[in-house]
Amino acid sequence: MKIWMNGTLIDEEQCCISVLSHGLHYGTSAFEGIRAYDSGSDVVIFRMMDHLARLRRSAAALGVPVHYSDEDLRDAITTVVRENGLRCAYIRPLISIGPGSLSLNLSSADNQPVVVIAAWDWGSYFSADQGISLITGVGRRVSSQAQLRQAKVSGAYANAYVASAAAREKGADEALLLDESGFLAEASAANIFLVKNGILMTPTCRAALAGITRDTIMTLANHLGYDVQEGDLSVKSLHEADEVFLTGTACQVTPVTNVDGRTVNGGNVGDVTRQLQCSYLTAVHSSSSFVSNVCVGTDSFRAA
Numbered sequence: 001m002k003i004w005m006n007g008t009l010i011d012e013e014q015c016c017i018s019v020l021s022h023g024l025h026y027g028t029s030a031f032e033g034i035r036a037y038d039s040g041s042d043v044v045i046f047r048m049m050d051h052l053a054r055l056r057r058s059a060a061a062l063g064v065p066v067h068y069s070d071e072d073l074r075d076a077i078t079t080v081v082r083e084n085g086l087r088c089a090y091i092r093p094l095i096s097i098g099p100g101s102l103s104l105n106l107s108s109a110d111n112q113p114v115v116v117i118a119a120w121d122w123g124s125y126f127s128a129d130q131g132i133s134l135i136t137g138v139g140r141r142v143s144s145q146a147q148l149r150q151a152k153v154s155g156a157y158a159n160a161y162v163a164s165a166a167a168r169e170k171g172a173d174e175a176l177l178l179d180e181s182g183f184l185a186e187a188s189a190a191n192i193f194l195v196k197n198g199i200l201m202t203p204t205c206r207a208a209l210a211g212i213t214r215d216t217i218m219t220l221a222n223h224l225g226y227d228v229q230e231g232d233l234s235v236k237s238l239h240e241a242d243e244v245f246l247t248g249t250a251c252q253v254t255p256v257t258n259v260d261g262r263t264v265n266g267g268n269v270g271d272v273t274r275q276l277q278c279s280y281l282t283a284v285h286s287s288s289s290f291v292s293n294v295c296v297g298t299d300s301f302r303a304a
């Protein structure tokens with residue numbers, strides 16, 4: 001695999017970074033997950049500039065300087081996808097506080113920032129594509145009061161990872177983390193939607209990442225005539241939902257067919273979920289004007 005590291009494309013084996021890097025010890029890295037889709041003639045990198053904007057915000061929240069423009073990063077991403085011969089890809093840019101001082105009492109500018117971009121073929125995120133099981137009660141999301149609540153920062157994922165591992169230990173596919181008041185927050189790396197009586201409901205972004213897939217689904221649902229409501233959602237509302245699904249770049253639109261051991265919609269993928277899953281897959285593969293008309297903002301490049 002060829003990886004872009006600090007401006008140069010190199011073999012993965014040659015990407016070396018000190019074991020005394022700040023990011024490794026304290027989780028002080030900002031990162032993104034982006035997907036590229038094969039649309040036939042083009043490779044479409046879905047909402048790339050929106051992902052880069054969030055990456056920049058996350059790096060700024062950590063105080064890590066980014067010495068590359070969005071255009072530099074965009075070119076680097078397209079190069080990585082192309083040079084690895086990929087047409088469908090999961091793309092992982094990461095900006096980390098590198099080697100230097102290991103003190104927490106430093107200006108991040110004292111340490112050399114490390115910027116890497118990797119891409120690989122990552123099909124389905126969950127093995128059970130036809131509906132996964134969720135479990136509550138195995139973890140709380142990082143507080144909505146926390147400084148880094150909207151930053152996609154490595155350190156926060158230790159909490160999410162432990163909750164997700166606890167869910168699997170209890171036989172479920174994924175954890176649904178609650179906020180500090182006990183309302184639904186999000187899964188370890190995905191947002192959640194409920195469908196009740198034809199209305200879509202999702203937690204506010206107070207204690208959930210403002211997902212780009214979440215935003216896309218809300219736009220598509222509105223276009224399809226669904227009412228979408230954001231609010232504080234109880235575990236009871238999750239148990240009583242007609243349909244449940246997760247959204248995220250990695251898991252796309254993943255139906256949930258079991259929550260806390262109870263089947264959702266008789267264990268079948270619901271009609272609304274199926275319809276939105278189809279619309280989403282059409283949107284991500286398309287660089288057509290319909291997509292930009294709904295401000296999905298797809299960026300594409302011609303494959304070499």
Ligand code: PMP
Binds near residue numbers: 186191208
């Ligand atoms: N919440 C968390 C904690 C995540 O890591 C992700 C994945 N980035 C999401 C939600 C979904 O965000 P997006 O749709 O932008 O991938």
